[in-house]
Amino acid sequence: MGERVAVETPHPRAAAGHVAERLDGRRLEAVEAVGKNLLLSFEGGLVLRSHLRMSGRWQVVERGSARRGTPWLVLTGSEREAVLWNGPVLELSARAARRLGPDILASPPDLPAMVASLRRGPGGRELGDALLDQRLVAGIGNVWKAEALWQAELSPWLRLGDVSDEELERILVEAARLMRASLEGGRPVRSVYRKAGRPCPRCGAAIRSRGQGDDNRTAYWCPSCQPER
Ligand SMILES: [Zn+2]
Numbered sequence: 001m002g003e004r005v006a007v008e009t010p011h012p013r014a015a016a017g018h019v020a021e022r023l024d025g026r027r028l029e030a031v032e033a034v035g036k037n038l039l040l041s042f043e044g045g046l047v048l049r050s051h052l053r054m055s056g057r058w059q060v061v062e063r064g065s066a067r068r069g070t071p072w073l074v075l076t077g078s079e080r081e082a083v084l085w086n087g088p089v090l091e092l093s094a095r096a097a098r099r100l101g102p103d104i105l106a107s108p109p110d111l112p113a114m115v116a117s118l119r120r121g122p123g124g125r126e127l128g129d130a131l132l133d134q135r136l137v138a139g140i141g142n143v144w145k146a147e148a149l150w151q152a153e154l155s156p157w158l159r160l161g162d163v164s165d166e167e168l169e170r171i172l173v174e175a176a177r178l179m180r181a182s183l184e185g186g187r188p189v190r191s192v193y194r195k196a197g198r199p200c201p202r203c204g205a206a207i208r209s210r211g212q213g214d215d216n217r218t219a220y221w222c223p224s225c226q227p228e229r
Contacts, residue, residue, distance in 0.1 A: 001028055006076040014072040019048065019092050028075065034103050035139025040075075051089035059083045104139035105183070109176045115168045118160060127163055128156025129213035131171070140175050144182075146193045146220040148175035150202075155226040156212060156219040162229065192220040200225060 007023040009015045027043040038058065040048040050058070050073075060082050061067075072087035084090070102113040117136045130136060131145045140148070149156050151174040154167055182188050191201050196209035205224035212219040 001031060003028060003077040006074075008074045008076075009072060010074065011070050011072045014087060014090055017090060017092065019073065019090060022046065022092060023048065028077075033105070034100050035105065035134060035137075036141070037100065037134075037138065047093055049089065049091045049093070050084060050087055052086075053088045055086045056088055057085045059085065100134055100138040101136045102138065104137055104172065104176050105179060107180075109172060111169050111172055114172050115165050118168055119165075121160065123159060123161025125160050126156065126212060127154065127158045127160055127171075128219045130160055131156075131175075132213065132215075132217060137172070139179070142217045143190070143193045144175050144179050147178050147189070147191060148172075150192045150220075150222060150226060151178070153225050155228050156221055157228050192222060194220065196220060 004025055004027050005023075006025065007020045009017070009020040023042055023046065026046070028040060029043055030039075030041040032039045032041070036051055038050045038052075040050070042048065050056070052058070056072075060080055063076060063079055063081050065081070067083065069085070071083045071085050072090060073082075073084040075082040101117045102110045104114070114137045118130055121130055121133070121136060128145060128149060131140050131149075132142065145156070148171050152167065152170040154163065154171060178189070192207050195207045198207050199205070200207055200222035203222065203224045205222055207220055208223055209218050209220045211217065
């Protein structure tokens, strides 16, 4: 950070975004993880957002190190270079940082800020749908949404307006705890995710699943210990 960097996008799919032309030679001012996004801020207010999904990888190596294959992006400073492999999401904008809500993986997570953020949306929105909205809380994916709701014993189909602040905090605490454990290499515990038809580990009722929200992401829940009220 703090250096002017040479920017190349060797991979043709990355080159299509004209990222290199716009960033080459600019000073890299900050690198920040927000949820699962890595935000690289360059002078002039440009922000490059990288999201690795399941397949991407960042590597920092000595400048000029040998490499095999075609990386998406290479940032070269005076001594080191940062190399992005399989960067499925690479988006350049001036506003990326502001569009994301508070980070669930901040330590400690800012619970009041996340609750306030969730409250800014319409009260009729379904809880499970709102938890996936990265503009409200950044970092919760579909797996941890399902698992955190099950831990908190709250249905993804409840309306935000019918859920108390204390209940929202309970979900966020569970999400942060599960995600941190997973990051630290703990064995992932899946109680409901992709367990439709199997017995709930807590009460034995059959787990259900159904698409939710505009993106139709599959929600998993126990109809007995996560009742709809
Ligand atoms: Zn149950």
